[in-house]
Amino acid sequence: MRRLVMWDIDYTLLRGGGVAAAAWKAAFTEVTGVAWRDTPIFGGRTDRDICAEVFEVHGVTDCTPERFFARYVEVVQTVRHQFAEQGELMPGVRAVLTRLSGDPGVVQTLVTGNVPEVAAAKVAAFGLEGSFDAEVGGYGTDDSVRATLVRRSLDRARAKYGEPFQPVVIGDTVYDVIAALANDAVAIGVATGATSADDLAAAGAHVVLPDLSDADAAVRALTAYSERA
Template sequence: MPLIVLWDVDHTLIENSGVSKEIYAAAFAAATGLDAARPARTEGRTDRLILAEMFRDHEVNAPEWETVNRALTAAGAAREGDLSRRGRVLPGAREALVAVAAEPAMVSSVLTGNIYANARVKLRAFGLDTLVDMGCGAYGADATDRAALVDIARHRARTAYGLPAHTPVVLIGDTPRDVRAALDSDAHVVAVASGIHGADELREAGATVVLPDLLDGPALMRHLRTLAPSTV
């Protein structure tokens, strides 16, 4: 049986070292003409929700989404160099992506709150973008609610690869929102305590498989193969 593997980006695959907050502040300023007095609240939110909350927190009318999207895209493109200098790939992430990409029956893609352009920037800054099929992922422009992204990515992957309707999906991420998104959309989840949320918090959110990081690639692959038995 094939398996769709969806990776979160920030704090699961990479550490952005504050560059994300700078992208949101710059996009807010470009879209409104105002400097942000409060930083963006991220922690698994989608870009649509992050910017909507920033506009609300600053008591300004939200611009049209296309204006916001253009501002986010420009802000992300302008900071790719900063990201590559200041950020880093998290331990084991590259090796885990390579291992999943090598499994013929696994489709490896992305589920992230970032818009597509900025997800590509973040992965490309560290040479990770070629290890996933970004075309069948789901991104922050696709929906406000993270759980909705799982169904979007599921549909895109099934369509792109001609997969059966019952193909299982597993989401690998670091926040309670990742866990809830998976559970609310009938997907499996592997929680990774590589961000600000500890293992206990991720378990409380409903994750039954929680890893401290992605360093134990063989253990991760053994678990993924149990979700796709034909790949054993």
């Protein structure tokens, strides 16, 4: 059975340098006419979930997520060059993606809280877009609950390729781990974000890596680990 490796983006593959957060705030004020007052915790959450909190905190009742996301995407497209200028790839990412791209037993995709267009802009800024079958990914517009994103991605991959997959989720937050476990996926934690290795392990990650700089260890975890091991 081939593996469907589902990559989180922010602080797993790359650091965006705050570009998306700035675009989010600008789009929110443009669309709603309400001044930005309170920034939620973004890490590991879906854009749909974050949008609901932002609307509630700011007392917005006359706007839909779809209307907001449309403007948010437009703003991101105008500043997409800043991802590479202000952000950076996380250690070892390019080498690991290249190794896995050459493995016929692996299909790589994105499972991220970002809306699809912003996810695409982020990975393209660093020349990573060729590594993923983004068509079978799971995105922040699919649902507010991250576990549903994993399930949607797995369903899309099965439908497209006509075969079952062993799902593998790799991310830097407890949300990624929980989403993996809810779908009987192998959960790989990478401690390159704000969540410690200990917290990722406590959440139930099958493997926790400090980062991806040891390409051999990362590839082994992503391709060889069995949750029944």
